[in-house]
Amino acid sequence: MKVVALVSGGKDSCYAMMRCIHYGHEIVALANLMPLDDSVDELDSYMYQTVGHQIITSYAECMGIPLFRRRIRGSTRHAHLSYSITPGDEVEDMFILLSEIKQYFPFINAVSSGAIASDYQRLRVESVCSRLGLVSLAYLWKQDQTLLLDEMIEKGIVAIIIKVAAMGLVPAKHLGKELADLQPHLLQMKEFCGINVCGEGGEYETLTLDCPLFKNARIVLDKFQILLHSPDSIAPVGILHPIAFHLEYKKDISSLRGAGGNIDGCSDKMGCVHVVEGSSTDSCIVRCQSSHPVPDNYSYEHLRLCISTTKRDVFSVGCWIEGPSLGLPEDLTAVLWRIESLLRTEGFDWVDVLYIHLYISDMKHFALANEVYVKFITEKKCSLGVPSRSTIELPLKQVGYGHAYVEVLVASDRSKRVLHVQSISCWAPSCIGPYSQATLDKEVLYMAGQLGLDPPTMELCAGGLVAELVQALENSEAIANCFNSSLASAILIVVYCSAYLQSSERYKIQQMITDFLKQKVSEMQTACICSAFDPIFLYVLAPDLPKGALVEVKPVLHIPENSEESVETNLHQDHDKKPHDRVLEYARWHDSCCQNYIVSEKICAVLVSVTKDVAADICGKNLQNAQGFEANGFVKDMKTIVKFCINLLDKILVENNFSWEDLKSLRVYFTTDLSTTADVLSLTISEVLGEFAEVGKRVQVNEPIFNLIPVLGSGGSSFMDDLITCELFASKL
Template sequence: MHIVALLSGGKDSCYNLVHCAENGHVLVAAASLGPALGREEIDSYMYQTVGQDAIELVAQALGVPLYRRVIAGSALAQGSEYGSRKANVSQSSSSGIVGDETEDLYQLLLTVKDEHPEIEGVSVGAILSNYQRVRVEHVCRRLSLTVLCYLWQRDQRELLSEMICAGVDAVLIKVAGIGLLPKHLGMTLKEMEPTLQNLNDLYGSHICGEGGEYETLTLDCPVFKRRIQLHKTEVVIHSFSDIGPVAYLRILNGTLAEKDQGDMDTAIIVPSLLDPSSQMIVSASPAVDFPHPTILADYKEQNMPINQHHSIRSKQECWVSISNVQVEDVADLSIENECAGCWRITQSKLAEHFLDISHISHVNVYLSSMDHFPHLNAVMYKIFGTSPPTRACVGVDLLPPNRVRLDIIAFSQSNLQDRRALHVQSLSYWAPANIGPYSQSVTVRERMFVSGQIGLQPGSMTFPSPRSISLETALALQHTRKIASAMSEILGPSRLGRETVQRAILWLPDANDIGTVGAAWRLSTESYGLQPTGLIVGVKQLPRDALVEAQLLYSIGMESDDSDADENESLTQTRGKHRKERGTAWSTFWEDEYYQVGWEVLASGGTSCALVTFKRNPRNNSDSPRGFAVSSRSTGTSEKFL
């Protein structure tokens, strides 16, 4: 796609452009925000303002026009979210916050887009700053632009080394961290790498300066057509300190110089698609013995009731579950109107608990056909603003004429201060972007919900070729791990590394893949010392015709789980009266040292239908099943884990 660079002139914004080019994107313009004339450095929460006296040189070195705008606003909204979470807020200029410095970026990119209507994406050099990423994504969403953020969540020690090896020649132009002194100004990354690594070892300083320890000016990199030469600079001391003075470099004179062809022929290191754990899963999962239910051998054709459900509501402690939400009379309704009707019913049921859409943590969506997926998204865009819930969506045989069914889990307290969301809409090497109206993860108190993940390559949002069930399963599970880890970092040091898998559903359209997927799940969990408490569920179709989808719930130990049921399980069971139809059924059962699982599927001419599942702990003598039930056609019993 054609892109504009959000340019600070530093190493990160320039090196991200290197990866944009590596992924086939074409740079056509650069955009930069800076202080008003006569001011060299301001404390902006969003933008690097030092080095603006050389930003024209950087744009010229890139060979593209530069669009500039003065930062007129200030950091009015300093929270982790930006914009409204209220329903039906249009994604337009009115959904910003008047007077916030984020809106200066909106106006700048709006100007660039008017001048270059072919632009579809924005290059951003964010590595760890959720504050910056969230605001850039909010602006770009309103302008229908895709954010390209290939440095996101990269290991900083590894990343700095890659930059140097790739030929990024950047110098320090500001120091503001412990152990960094004015004498370091003007030194290159290569010269500073040992010092930066040492400061990280001693004090935990960010090697790439993500904590504001230092800022840089790029003099050359592989995408520069010419290199920058600095002829005259001046050191300015902003504030004195024996351990961490704040000082910056004023650029008084610089010019452009031609580059040798050899300077442009540099190999770019692209991160490996799989981390070591995932590589182990791909190579080892086919050899791992995993119980494979003999479905056909256990198949029994018999007359069984298939129940036309009613929606089921339940509440336990601070959680509300609303299951089997669907429109009763769908005659002559378009698919979008049917989706909207499901959400109106959900809102009505929530209101009975004095809740609204903003209290929803997670939603499961069941569609009769994945052709309805775009219509579902279109409706959800009109309902959810900033920080939407997590979501898993699968295709099943709903009882005609219904095409949509919802299950939701909501947090029942009006005070949502304990709620945090991770909604990354940028393309990166980290995990797939959630460009749709749902978050990768939502955490409320001790529960961390993760959206259903499929085995996409994050950088391109495509499946690996050739298709492979073991590879896509490893990728889907890797995505959930990375998302959980990133969410733990947002929650703070006291929560970092405390996330543990509490429940998992592995949605699978092909029963022949059960053995491979089950083995991959076991390897994934055992490598982290966890018990493989996952369930494989058969469905008709997954988004994008994925081979597997992983949906996980984590516990993060934010509170004692003593208030929950045994083994940290919360369970609600409800039953109702239902209309009966004729159908067929097959069932199976298997167990191992960790758990016992049984299920029954009811069918009436379709390829998938009602699924009832349960878990028993072999060491527990209780006869009552515990676990959950997922309805893919209809069911009379709802057993939900919360």
């Protein structure tokens, strides 16, 4: 049978699992009940051992099996031996936990528990199993405790004493001792005062640090504290409170993938942790954690999550730190962990990700960021090909974002085509690491950020900006050619410019790119290949780029199945038409703030740029610089500017028969010159979107639908002088 094992961390639940395997069953998931408050070591419970709960999260990685946990919200409300359903009782927490596990793994048909002598515990497990149609497995039930203890030690269970509450057991002397070392004393105490040698009378509790089930790693307790609960002279009660521990791997970690067996629905074979929360069955949700637990200093409240749409065919997710920041490795681990949690909750995994934007606070830590990245995104996890990726440095810390910010684009149908060439050649730069050159999904090609790298040497081209930009464009063109396309078919070209560029150099970029693309269009026309060249251009000024590059090009292409597709760009039919409930009066000059790329009934891409001059006109003020907004009522002015942007985006969507439900991504770039934190701007945008929802717009505001990106500068031109730039991508594909 497929078994979910109830684990407390003690020797009994571990040995019960070993017995299950001995009798031919397969352990496919672990289940644990933990205190509502992490600072509490022990609950007054007849059902659950909670001392040492801080370490249980490691069992997933040690065994390579997913661990599901739930906080104990109930108490002992039904104290009779035979149990009947009682709302608010702690047994209902077990029912909710196992219910969620069964939904996650519907093939599970049995539950293992380590009950030896307690009818109270056994009957309650049996009651829950009966309600869920599961079989209760209690292979230790009524076993001779002396023989059982000997078997556990002989079979390789390494456990320490973490609680004592019996005559002959002294906290200062016996807590932290290994069970094998204490066995002679326990047998002596059995003869002297009749204690249960397996602790079934509550005499002691244990924590398993190693056993044959721990194929991947053993737990090493580095530091602990002895807490005396009762200084009784005859039977003092004390517990061991873990303070620090680590895992000692039994072999090279890279060889452990797949150690947990083939478990449907959980692609991380190293094991994962799922926290089931909620006060009732109806409100329960499952949050999944990778085998790299989120650092204790973070919580869900510290990890801001934005989702582009409630439609789950193609959607984007952005995550960043709001709160205490520990450093790049910790921040990036927490962010990737949180995204992985959401993906798995929604039935996705890294294999479903099309594209990843990786933003870090300091490019000097680029190698360190990659070390963390490869712990989550690997080729083994991405059977259809690893996602394409771009990486830049952004001023994250200045706006309270911590050291790492990640965006992912996800698709549900797994029909993507991935180009992942790792060989060094004269063709285009190889991909060193778990990311691909390009990913094609539903006629849209998402290309990795391209630097001016010379393919055969993988070094930046000498000669400064001109050489680098030309090479970056040539590299992009080579990749597009692999999909029988060209940069002339671009929907959007994002150009990341390094802050190390001189101002005079930035102004050359736009003309150089335009000349390059015109040449490609001419070549295609000569070859009698039709092309509509008029992509959206977005320029972003970043503090630094990988390898110290001066420029990075990130194209998005349309590759139609039908070569006769009609494309409309930067054109507005019926300028005077106003969508319903227009908040701001429309003026013809507003069109100069927009770029758009429309493929009828398929794609709607829009860029709205708000420069200082435009902002001043919108707000009716003569402002000389961005800082002037704060001195003249920043919040009110910013709300007016945001309304302007959302109105224009909505106008173009409506005019082209798109809705907000078609949204795949919405990025709002804002300059750090605004002297504001991201949360203030985020609240303003959310408020405006909320007002749209109230007047009948189709904006989903029950969760954030935009990613807020701090930059040194951005805009539709290489001047990059916008206060705010909005980049929207909607699709019916």
